[in-house]
Amino acid sequence: MLYNVEEKEIMSAAGQHNLRKPDISVESFRLIIKKYLRRSAFKNKRILDIGPGQCDFLDMAKKAGADRTYGCDFDPAVGALGKLRGHDMTIANLKQGWPYKGEVFDGIFCRGSLNCCWFSSEERLAAFLDDMAASLSPDGWIWIAPWNNPVPGKEDFLEVVHRVSKEWADKNAIRIEIPSPRKREKYGLIYSIPRIEIWRRK
Numbered sequence: 001m002l003y004n005v006e007e008k009e010i011m012s013a014a015g016q017h018n019l020r021k022p023d024i025s026v027e028s029f030r031l032i033i034k035k036y037l038r039r040s041a042f043k044n045k046r047i048l049d050i051g052p053g054q055c056d057f058l059d060m061a062k063k064a065g066a067d068r069t070y071g072c073d074f075d076p077a078v079g080a081l082g083k084l085r086g087h088d089m090t091i092a093n094l095k096q097g098w099p100y101k102g103e104v105f106d107g108i109f110c111r112g113s114l115n116c117c118w119f120s121s122e123e124r125l126a127a128f129l130d131d132m133a134a135s136l137s138p139d140g141w142i143w144i145a146p147w148n149n150p151v152p153g154k155e156d157f158l159e160v161v162h163r164v165s166k167e168w169a170d171k172n173a174i175r176i177e178i179p180s181p182r183k184r185e186k187y188g189l190i191y192s193i194p195r196i197e198i199w200r201r202k
């Protein structure tokens with residue numbers, strides 16, 4: 001959701017067309033929080049959203065008492081919007097690896113912004129996922145709905161993605177949920193990809 005002229009102006013330069021729309025509903029984020037995350041998930045916590053788009057989830061985390069809120073995106077417009085709203089933004093392309101090595105968060109959220117098929121090898125994908133898990137505090141939560149869309153000409157890699165992410169999830173006590181069509185609609189997971197998953201801990 002974009003709330004004023006300044007935000008609309010900033011996001012008019014967004015790379016993804018739909019991020020330029022001012023009136024995207026935030027209801028699906030509310031429903032995700034209600035179902036999966038309690039208030040204690042945010043209170044005095046450090047929360048990261050990977051690819052936050054219009055930064056609505058980060059706003060909700062802050063409102064629910066997060067100590068600090070972080071966003072990572074390769075789009076400078078998203079970086080500028082997040083900064084304007086008081087979030088700690090990092091401009092980085094996730095394809096190049098995990099941008100927060102050595103940093104730790106109490107909660108990591110991501111909806112539709114991470115494609116494991118981007119990585120050029122099994123080793124690079126595994127390294128990315130391990131680095132991300134290393135940035136989660138021991139009792140931290142994770143809620144990630146990846147957008148695993150096969151790269152044209154490399155469709156076979158999807159099998160690797162499913163195997164490697166499953167092994168990684170098992171190792172880190174993360175559950176992989178396959179949401180029903182009703183849940184996909186409710187939580188804004190309307191993607192045309194071979195398999196929609198929610199990775200979650202807690």
Ligand SMILES: C[S@@+](CC[C@H](N)C(=O)[O-])C[C@H]1O[C@@H](n2cnc3c(N)ncnc32)[C@H](O)[C@@H]1O
Nearest residue numbers: 051052053073074075092093094095111112113
């Ligand atoms: C489909 S939007 C999702 C936005 C938000 N998470 C939501 O659910 O509404 C994808 C977001 O990821 C960012 N993104 C896409 N590819 C990226 C990459 N390679 N590195 C960093 N950010 C990326 C986009 O700029 C955008 O903010």
